[in-house]
Amino acid sequence: MSEILPLTRVAYQAQQAALRWSLVAAHYGLRPLLRHDRRPTERDARSLRRRLNQLFAQDLANVEAGAYPAELLFQLPVREYLWSLPELVAELPRMAWRAKRGAVRELPPDVDLGLYPDYFRRNFHWQTDGYLSARSAKLYDLGVEFLFLGTADVMRRQVLPPLTRFSREAPGPKRVLDVAAGTGRTLYQMTLAMPEHTYTGVDLSPYYIARAEELLAGRNVSLVVDNAERLPFPDASFDAISSVFLFHELPRRARRNVLAEMRRTLAPGGLLVLEDSAQLNDAPELETFLVNFGRDMNEPFFLDYLGDSMEGLAEEQGLRVERVEPSFLSKVVVARAPL
Ligand SMILES: C[S@@+](CC[C@H](N)C(=O)[O-])C[C@H]1O[C@@H](n2cnc3c(N)ncnc32)[C@H](O)[C@@H]1O
Incomplete structure (x- = not known):
């Protein structure tokens, strides 16, 4: 446990409020982009605010529980x-x-x-x-x-607490893979919180991987350009696998291929932590926002994703789902491979 100083708490709240309000104002620039087939009601907006406040409270609680250092609260460049x-x-x-x-x-x-x-x-x-x-x-x-109104990195780091708990079960370095690592923001936060592990990131975009290489230079991370539907690693190569914001951009068949590859490359008893958009089975109160996002943002697989639960996908692969946790507009699914 590491108690957060009152000054840190105030600085964090000030940072998030400043970010949120400047970005809310800037969102007016996005208006011409959006059709908004369905206008959010006051009730929808209340649900959104409730989940946002929950995310910030959880972020601070994670630091207090020792899941990651307070330094992560202030690492936006x-x-x-x-x-x-x-x-x-x-x-x-x-x-x-x-x-x-x-x-x-x-x-x-x-x-x-x-x-x-x-x-x-x-x-x-x-x-x-x-x-x-x-x-x-x-x-x-x-x-x-x-x-995401300044919450993207906050949402990303909600995959860290399951990994910290897993690390504590059997201390020692772990082999961790981040699938669809993009520009490396999740790996960056993982390496700050758990520098003892060995990390690998894979993504299909060579340009995003080049960017991740710059961000992660000097850290214990290897980066690979490849398709997650056929991961270039032998069976059981990793103790833990994470993935953030990938599945909603894949068609149904590719989602299953990626999950099967995660299962194949995960060691027995290994940990899988997936984070992606909330879905209708766990967040019906966000339906208006989610459906609008799928229709407005050139996300052709998103509406199908909303009804194709990630925890169901993990179970189809024989993984045991341990937790599903809200993370503002997203959710985190924690699952284990059988021993
Ligand atoms: C929404 S971005 C998320 C990136 C990063 N995880 C993040 O948190 O910002 C989706 C990422 O998935 C990658 N991607 C899409 N399809 C892929 C595939 N089949 N194999 C590997 N990466 C893929 C894209 O290149 C992109 O970097």
């Missing part, structure tokens, strides 16, 4: 984000224009698209170049914080 802000703002009209035209696949002409599955070749969230350029990788982290 604010100066870097401020530098990227003008470029992100300049992106908004481009994204809005792409959305208006329904141009779902405007990808860089110099990329060999044949290297990627069909579902990957699109501008998720209407972002320029999809996942296929260095510029997209550079703007992604700030873009996601913008989209």
Whole structure:
């Protein structure tokens, strides 16, 4: 247990409020992008606020429980984000224009698209170049914080407490894989909290992996470009596997392929921690927001994902689901491989 100093608590609350309100104001720039087939009611908004406050309370409780150090509460690269802000703002009209035209696949002409599955070749969230350029990788982290009102890293680190508990069961270094590691924000937080482990990250975008290499330089992390539907690792290679914000971007068949690969590469008794959008079975109160997100943000697999429970997918693979925990707009599913 490590008690949080009152000053740290106040600084944290001030940071989150400042972030939230500046991003709420900036969200007005997104309006032309959104159709909002269904307008959220006051009740919907109350549910959202309740889950947001729960997330912040949980974040502080995790520090007090020793799941990660207080340092993680203040690790956003604010100066870097401020530098990227003008470029992100300049992106908004481009994204809005792409959305208006329904141009779902405007990808860089110099990329060999044949290297990627069909579902990957699109501008998720209407972002320029999809996942296929260095510029997209550079703007992604700030873009996601913008989209989620400054909670993206807070949500990501909710995968850490199950990993800390697992580490304490049998002390010693563990082999940890993060699937769809993107630009490395989850691995960054893991290496700060649990530097004793050996980490591997895999992602299909070479540009995002290059960005992760910069962020994670000097840490105990290997990064690999590959498709999570056929992981380039032998059976039982990892003691723990995590994945954040991947499954909602996959079609049904690919979700199952990825889960089967996670199961294959997880050691007996190993830990699986998945975080992704909340689903209708666990968060019916978010239905309006979730459905609007799926319709507005060029997320063609999202509406199907909402009804394809992640815990069900884990069980289909013979994993034992231990917990499902809310994390604002997301949820964390914790499962174990049989011994
Ligand atoms: C929404 S982003 C999440 C990235 C990161 N986990 C995060 O928290 O920001 C989805 C990521 O999944 C990756 N991805 C999509 N399909 C993939 C696949 N079949 N294999 C590996 N990575 C994939 C994309 O390149 C992208 O980095």
